[in-house]
Amino acid sequence: MESFDxxxxxxxxxxxxxxxxxxKKDFTMFGMDIDFTxxxxxxxxxxxxxxxxHVSHLLEIDPHRLSALLYQxxxxxxxxxxxxxxxPEWSLSEVITELIIHRxxxxxxIRNYYKNNPDKL
Numbered sequence: 001m002e003s004f005d006x007x008x009x010x011x012x013x014x015x016x017x018x019x020x021x022x023x024k025k026d027f028t029m030f031g032m033d034i035d036f037t038x039x040x041x042x043x044x045x046x047x048x049x050x051x052x053x054h055v056s057h058l059l060e061i062d063p064h065r066l067s068a069l070l071y072q073x074x075x076x077x078x079x080x081x082x083x084x085x086x087x088p089e090w091s092l093s094e095v096i097t098e099l100i101i102h103r104x105x106x107x108x109x110i111r112n113y114y115k116n117n118p119d120k121l
Contacts, residue, residue, distance in 0.1 A: 006044075006105055009109075010044055011040075013040045015109070015112070017040070018108040018112070019043075019101075019105045019108045020036045020047065022107055022108055023047055023051070023104050024036070026069070026073055027051075027054065027069070030068065032054045035050065044101070048098070048101065051097045051101065052093050052094060052097040055096045055097050055100070059093055066096075070096070070100075073103050073104065074103060074107075075096075079099060080095060080096060083098070
């Protein structure tokens, strides 16, 4: 869905842990709890199921809060529309959920890159 493959990061324990923490941080700001068992092999599935439930609920009940969450995550409407067109077989909540996970992972990777390469700032 994104221009990079998240599959290679699904086995990197520290990246997974940091991504889960980033997701939890952003969702907690909007009163939504995300639970994580600590099993990094199941982290993507756990996150996807929980986020999809929250996103679906917000789409139906509180689209303004969803917009605020997407702003916090830094996920634009154009990206959502583009991905929806590319994946008509997915529901809107599935598309948004996938994009949230990708964006949160990107935040972690960018943060780690600049942390490890301060001369690149």
